[in-house]
Amino acid sequence: MSFCEVNFDGLVGPTHNYAGLSFGNVASQTNANKVANPKQAALQGLEKMWQLAQLGLPQGVLAPNARPDLATLRALGFSGSDTQVINHAVKTAPQWLKACYSASSMWAANAATVSPSCDTQDGKLHITPANLTNKLHRAIEAKTTAKILAAVFNHEDYFVHHPPLPQHPVFGDEGAANYTRLADSYGHAGLALFVYGEDVNSAVKPTCFPARQTRQASEAIARSHGLAPAQTLFIQQNPAVIDQGVFHNDVIAIGNENVFLFHEQAFYQQPQVIEQIRAHYQGARPLHLIEVASAAVSIADAVKSYLFNSQLVSLPSGGMAIIAPSECQIVDGVEQYLSALCKASNPINEVIYLDLKQSMQNGGGPACLRLRVVMSDQELAAVNPRCMLDASLYQQLVAWVTRHYRDRLSEADLADPSLLQESQTALDELSQILALGSVYPFQQV
Numbered sequence: 001m002s003f004c005e006v007n008f009d010g011l012v013g014p015t016h017n018y019a020g021l022s023f024g025n026v027a028s029q030t031n032a033n034k035v036a037n038p039k040q041a042a043l044q045g046l047e048k049m050w051q052l053a054q055l056g057l058p059q060g061v062l063a064p065n066a067r068p069d070l071a072t073l074r075a076l077g078f079s080g081s082d083t084q085v086i087n088h089a090v091k092t093a094p095q096w097l098k099a100c101y102s103a104s105s106m107w108a109a110n111a112a113t114v115s116p117s118c119d120t121q122d123g124k125l126h127i128t129p130a131n132l133t134n135k136l137h138r139a140i141e142a143k144t145t146a147k148i149l150a151a152v153f154n155h156e157d158y159f160v161h162h163p164p165l166p167q168h169p170v171f172g173d174e175g176a177a178n179y180t181r182l183a184d185s186y187g188h189a190g191l192a193l194f195v196y197g198e199d200v201n202s203a204v205k206p207t208c209f210p211a212r213q214t215r216q217a218s219e220a221i222a223r224s225h226g227l228a229p230a231q232t233l234f235i236q237q238n239p240a241v242i243d244q245g246v247f248h249n250d251v252i253a254i255g256n257e258n259v260f261l262f263h264e265q266a267f268y269q270q271p272q273v274i275e276q277i278r279a280h281y282q283g284a285r286p287l288h289l290i291e292v293a294s295a296a297v298s299i300a301d302a303v304k305s306y307l308f309n310s311q312l313v314s315l316p317s318g319g320m321a322i323i324a325p326s327e328c329q330i331v332d333g334v335e336q337y338l339s340a341l342c343k344a345s346n347p348i349n350e351v352i353y354l355d356l357k358q359s360m361q362n363g364g365g366p367a368c369l370r371l372r373v374v375m376s377d378q379e380l381a382a383v384n385p386r387c388m389l390d391a392s393l394y395q396q397l398v399a400w401v402t403r404h405y406r407d408r409l410s411e412a413d414l415a416d417p418s419l420l421q422e423s424q425t426a427l428d429e430l431s432q433i434l435a436l437g438s439v440y441p442f443q444q445v
Ligand SMILES: NCCC[C@H](NC(=O)CCC(=O)O)C(=O)O
Pocket: 017, 018, 019, 020, 021, 022, 025, 028, 029, 102, 104, 107, 109, 110, 138, 177, 248, 362, 363, 364, 365, 368
């Protein structure tokens, strides 16, 4: 049986905007209230998907959540017609309206944790949608995201869908952004690295910014996915870098097959962590642990450039390419670091820069925008085929975005009830293009 990795990218929704909602995420805070361009954001995302597809990599599409989240606004006491709900929220609690309008489901690395069938006890692929408890605008994603994942991975012989963990700070879970899998090759059992920001039973934690993933959440996921304990490591992120804006592990480390690239300050008690990884990795092909020194790239520059939020992909022709945000070409020294990395003795031999500025300004780089799923050919054949990107779907989605999306969205625009109508019309059409069924609450009334 042959296995591959499939990237499922989150399609940017029609209400992409900059609302400064993510305390601890430097870009989100810095760009609060900037005017956003949802059309450009969605087209930049589609361009990334298409470029990866053209490299010969299977590429999937995940539909966005519907926004505004009227059910949440109604649960918060805003009542009447949809327009009245919005008008009332604008006047009395604009912060809740902003949370309910966020297009944050685009960052699919936070949609779920996925364990491939070659790692699990029952030989099935396991999926747990992330509860994203730490931020209100993200915690409200879990319900619809679970429905969308069920509509994409819709074959019970192959895919097991778990419910999100309980919405409680002890089980804060941010999905695959804090999970890396090191393996000899995609089809071999891998070493699962779960990186957490905080163990609720320990005093080692960040002091300024929140730790969004707990050890307790990671342990629960490893348990329910049936991962072998000897092939599962729980690693603590360095609390000092969380306090410098590294809110997820994928802002400071990236792994693919037998390569793990991480910053010198990524982990708490890093020398022991490296030892543990070496001791547990079982692949026959050598493991490449590449530690980036602070002297080469500072934490501030890692956060600014999002170097570690690149995608590291295995090319069908052999070797690996790093798909980096174009900000890496602006921050001093990062482009030079990447070009030296490609020349050094490791499987990485190419870097491709992409413009994802609209998402980057909210703290989401190439890796944030995709959910990685390692699958066998059989499993891939069982995925909803309408969600797999080919030239025709790409063109259809570009036309769909061009037809429905605004090219300017400011905070004041969220008060306009026609934005709600436009979004629902667009997403209703999208759910038909992707053959998802009625995944959106507005389709169920
Ligand atoms: N993996 C990248 C996630 C980025 C995301 N940003 C945001 O939600 C910003 C939204 C805003 O501020 O409008 C987050 O922090 O979870």
